[in-house]
Amino acid sequence: MSAEPTTPELDLSWLDLYDDPTSAEPTKKGLTLDAIDIGDYASQEDLPRDMTPRLRGASARENAHRQGLTYQTKHDVWADQCRSLYEEAVQRQWSSARDIPWDTLKELPDEKERAICQVATMLAEVEFIAGDVPGQWLPHISGDEFEVGLFLMSQIMDEARHTDVFRKRALANGGGLLQQGAGLGLRNLIEAQDFTEMSVLMHVQAEGFVQSMFRMGELIGPTQADKRIFRMAAQDESRHLAFGVMHLKHVLAETPERREEIHHYLDKAEDRSAGGGSGDVTFPPVFESLCILLGGGKDRFDEGVAKFLLLRRRQVKEYLHRLDVAGLGDRRERLGSALAQYAN
Amino acid sequence: MAEGEPTEGPITAEMRAAAQALGWEEDLLDRAIDWGYSPRTVVSALGTKLAPAQAKSFLDREPLKPDLTWMDAPTEWGVRAEQADADMGLTVGDIMVGSYGEIPDLWTDRTEIARGSNPQVGQEDMGYTIFEKAVVWTDSVADLYERAIRDRWAPATDLGWRSLEALPDEVEKAICQVMTEHSERAYAEAAVLGRWLPEISYGFVEMKLFMSSVIYDLARHAEAFRKRALSNGGGLGLQAPTDLIRGATEARTYPELMAYLFVQDSAFLTFFRHAGDLAQNQLERDLYALVASDRERLMEYQVERFEAFLLAMPDRREEQQRYLAKAEVRLAREWNDPAVREPLILLLGGSRENVAAGEAALTALRRRQVEEYLGHLDQAGFIRSRLHSGLAVYLEEPETAPA
Numbered sequence: 001m002s003a004e005p006t007t008p009e010l011d012l013s014w015l016d017l018y019d020d021p022t023s024a025e026p027t028k029k030g031l032t033l034d035a036i037d038i039g040d041y042a043s044q045e046d047l048p049r050d051m052t053p054r055l056r057g058a059s060a061r062e063n064a065h066r067q068g069l070t071y072q073t074k075h076d077v078w079a080d081q082c083r084s085l086y087e088e089a090v091q092r093q094w095s096s097a098r099d100i101p102w103d104t105l106k107e108l109p110d111e112k113e114r115a116i117c118q119v120a121t122m123l124a125e126v127e128f129i130a131g132d133v134p135g136q137w138l139p140h141i142s143g144d145e146f147e148v149g150l151f152l153m154s155q156i157m158d159e160a161r162h163t164d165v166f167r168k169r170a171l172a173n174g175g176g177l178l179q180q181g182a183g184l185g186l187r188n189l190i191e192a193q194d195f196t197e198m199s200v201l202m203h204v205q206a207e208g209f210v211q212s213m214f215r216m217g218e219l220i221g222p223t224q225a226d227k228r229i230f231r232m233a234a235q236d237e238s239r240h241l242a243f244g245v246m247h248l249k250h251v252l253a254e255t256p257e258r259r260e261e262i263h264h265y266l267d268k269a270e271d272r273s274a275g276g277g278s279g280d281v282t283f284p285p286v287f288e289s290l291c292i293l294l295g296g297g298k299d300r301f302d303e304g305v306a307k308f309l310l311l312r313r314r315q316v317k318e319y320l321h322r323l324d325v326a327g328l329g330d331r332r333e334r335l336g337s338a339l340a341q342y343a344n
Numbered sequence: 345m346a347e348g349e350p351t352e353g354p355i356t357a358e359m360r361a362a363a364q365a366l367g368w369e370e371d372l373l374d375r376a377i378d379w380g381y382s383p384r385t386v387v388s389a390l391g392t393k394l395a396p397a398q399a400k401s402f403l404d405r406e407p408l409k410p411d412l413t414w415m416d417a418p419t420e421w422g423v424r425a426e427q428a429d430a431d432m433g434l435t436v437g438d439i440m441v442g443s444y445g446e447i448p449d450l451w452t453d454r455t456e457i458a459r460g461s462n463p464q465v466g467q468e469d470m471g472y473t474i475f476e477k478a479v480v481w482t483d484s485v486a487d488l489y490e491r492a493i494r495d496r497w498a499p500a501t502d503l504g505w506r507s508l509e510a511l512p513d514e515v516e517k518a519i520c521q522v523m524t525e526h527s528e529r530a531y532a533e534a535a536v537l538g539r540w541l542p543e544i545s546y547g548f549v550e551m552k553l554f555m556s557s558v559i560y561d562l563a564r565h566a567e568a569f570r571k572r573a574l575s576n577g578g579g580l581g582l583q584a585p586t587d588l589i590r591g592a593t594e595a596r597t598y599p600e601l602m603a604y605l606f607v608q609d610s611a612f613l614t615f616f617r618h619a620g621d622l623a624q625n626q627l628e629r630d631l632y633a634l635v636a637s638d639r640e641r642l643m644e645y646q647v648e649r650f651e652a653f654l655l656a657m658p659d660r661r662e663e664q665q666r667y668l669a670k671a672e673v674r675l676a677r678e679w680n681d682p683a684v685r686e687p688l689i690l691l692l693g694g695s696r697e698n699v700a701a702g703e704a705a706l707t708a709l710r711r712r713q714v715e716e717y718l719g720h721l722d723q724a725g726f727i728r729s730r731l732h733s734g735l736a737v738y739l740e741e742p743e744t745a746p747a
Contacts, residue, residue, distance in 0.1 A: 010682070010696075010699060011682035011686060012682070012686060013682070014581055014582045014682060014683040014686065015518075017579075017582060018517060018520070018581070019579075020579055021577045021578065021579060022574045022575075022577070022578065022579045023575060023576060023577045024575045026505040026506055026575075029501070030498070030499075030500030030501035030505065031499070031500050031503070031505040031571050032500050033567065036570065036571055036574040036575070038574070039579075040579070041579070041580060052586055053528055053532040053583070053589055054528065055524075055527060055528050055531060055570065055580075055583075057579070057580040058581065058582065058583040059580070059581065059582045059583060060583060061582060061583050061585070061586070063586075064585075064586045065586040065587070065590045067532075067586075067589075068593065087500055090498045090499070090564065091498055091500070091501070093493070093496050095433065095493045095494065096433075096434075097433030097434050097435050097490055097493065097494075098433035099433075100433075100434070102433070102434045111415070114414075114415045118414055118415075121458055121461045124458040125456050125461075125546075128456055128458070128549065128552075129456055129470075131541060131552070131556055132542040133542070135538035135540070135541035135542060135559070136538070136539055136541070136542045138534070138535040138538035138539060139535050139538075139539050139593075143528070143531070146531060146566070149535060149563075150563045150566065150567060152538070153534055153538070153560055153563035154560060154563060156538065156541070156556045156559050156560065157556050157560035160489075160553045160556035160557065161493070163549065163552075164489075164553055167436075167439060167458065167549070168425070168434055168436070170423075171423045171424075171425045171439040171441065171444055172424065172425050172434060172439070174422055174423065174424045175421065175422075176419050176420050176423045176444070176460070177444070177458055177460045177461035177462075178414055178415070178417045178419060178461060178462060179414040179461065179462050179464065180455070180457045180458070180462060180464040180467065181464070182464065183455060183456065183468060186456060186470075187468055187470065190470065190471065190542060284411055285414035288410040288411065288412060288414065289414070291410065292410070298410060298412065301410050302380075302385045303382065303388070306384075306388030306389055306392070307388065309389065309392045309394070309402070310388065310391070310392055313392050313393075341395065341397075341398045
């Protein structure tokens with residue numbers, strides 16, 4: 001008896017599937033997702049959505065399993081520019097180990113070291129959740145919108161790096177981790193039952209608040225390493241935020257009847273926490289540590305408070321601006337009370 | 345100093361005008377100064393354009409006295425992590441020092457608390473389900489994560505897309521079919537792994553960092569394979585068979601998921617290691633090599649996690665046979681799928697005229713995949729009791745032709 005595995009005759013019917021010979025051309029940014037979004041393989045509005053693992057453009061197998069429920073319309077998950085945001089994420093990956101000038105850390109007054117470690121503790125929590133949330137939505141995105149999935153996968157990597165860099169900061173300069181954050185608002189993100197609900201709460205609101213804070217990193221960070229951490233993290237957050245704003249804009253343009261529903265998500269989130277899913281910056285350990293860093297020490301706490309108020313104003317102002325860009329400019333009139341006091 | 349700019353002394357006329365314009369109470373600035381706010385702080389408050397009620401709330405009371413009890417949180421203090429290897433920088437492994445490097449066998453906190461920080465009473469349960477170290481952990485995760493970041497590459501720019509030249513029609517289509525299959529497989533595995541991230545508690549943060557890097561690796565693999573299919577006159581072919589990935593989706597626990605994926609992760613690693621044999625150009629050789637390099641890290645995790653799991657939970661050893669068997673039977677079936685098998689025969693044989701040579705080369709590749717799979721299990725300290733016949737057949741000695 002031959003021990004060779006049986007070798008069926010060649011079928012070769014798979015050779016007959018190519019109706020649209022495709023030669024995508026590299027651009028000056030290389031061969032990008034935009035460059036291969038061509039011909040039969042391009043994203044289309046009216047494709048029937050596939051619940052099997054098939055990615056857009058491949059020929060379907062008649063016996064393919066469904067993998068579970070996926071969104072059936074493009075606008076449920078799509079964001080214009082998600083392809084370029086993904087490509088940017090791939091090009092701008094950075095290393096918390098080697099791209100932060102850890103050698104610029106210097107011994108700080110104890111109160112300042114404790115303050116930056118408290119902020120880092122809070123952020124190491126917030127960024128941890130921000131990695132979990134996109135993960136749970138991946139199976140619900142049809143392969144017809146695989147670019148959205150790729151973007152979320154890049155976000156998972158970004159959030160891992162943020163979790164790691166803030167933990168490193170807390171443990172790199174004679175400090176340690178301190179008090180757990182308030183947790184308020186973080187569950188909002190993981191509780192979301194709809195992709196748009198998740199995106200508006202996480203990408204637009206939570207990451208928006210975090211972004212506004214990171215962009216004040218020049219004031220918050222006591223060392224060059226700290227300032228660099230905030231700058232690098234802000235660069236990543238900008239992409240996540242852009243995805244959220246573009247997704248919301250797409251949803252509102254395609255399904256304007258969802259406007260009140262989206263307001264309702266924001267109503268709930270704004271009522272629940274002053275920081276949305278960004279971690280509650282008014283939680284005393286976080287508020288006080290930020291004020292110490294912004295003011296320059298605990299004996300200049302009141303100056304820190306004044307700058308903290310500026311930060312809050314900036315957070316709310318930028319939040320409203322982003323919603324306005326997305327087409328939800330009327331949010332200003334119904335902003336939750338915890339935020340409204342900073343809106344004028 | 346510019347006229348009217350307050351730093352010390354009385355409140356300036358400009359400050360009073362600004363307060364009036366904002367509708368603040370007339371004597372609010374005086375009360376704020378009397379109570380100890382510095383003029384600079386008052387100017388800052390004016391700059392924020394606080395509403396009257398808000399300004400009163402902020403300024404019309406004793407200056408805030410911070411509580412600062414958080415500074416005395418009973419956590420380990422005075423940690424100064426040192427870089428063990430200057431070339432690698434400050435790694436996650438470097439900060440696993442003192443109590444911060446202790447990974448508990450059983451993590452008990454159900455919140456999102458960063459391991460090592462001081463718990464806040466009354467926090468909500470975040471819904472994690474994985475609290476046992478033995479289920480997810482291996483000591484190499486921190487190192488694997490940093491290596492993933494160090495070795496990152498970009499499909500758009502790190503492959504020589506402009507070097508591609510036209511290939512015979514059937515060869516190009518065979519390549520495109522392989523790319524279609526593996527683009528889909530990579531994406532689907534990433535999606536499955538992503539779904540498990542919210543299950544894993546903060547006690548094992550370093551493992552989650554590594555798993556995040558795996559998901560990102562798989563995303564780039566899906567991207568790169570798709571780009572190759574669409575860049576040289578071909579296109580996408582028939583979607584991959586769905587049995588194998590469906591089994592991963594069906595996993596009820598993380599150990600089941602990992603045992604099941606062990607089979608395909610091992611088989612695909614071997615495939616990509618040797619895929620240079622089917623590459624038609626330098627771009628494909630580079631692509632396969634980069635993918636194999638990423639998959640090495642995943643397999644290293646798989647082997648070490650499995651070994652640690654089996655040592656910690658010997659009573660679950662026999663159960664793993666079932667998960668492996670389930671994956672093996674599906675893998676063997678998919679290896680015989682025409683759209684999986686035939687493109688490889690054409691590429692390994694060189695053309696339709698060399699089918700016999702292509703089949704022989706594919707059989708050799710499959711044998712290598714099975715051998716290395718058993719080798720990976722052996723490294724994990726696991727003896728596969730009943731290798732599925734669809735894989736075992738590749739290990740049998742071929743009948744020697746009579747002289």
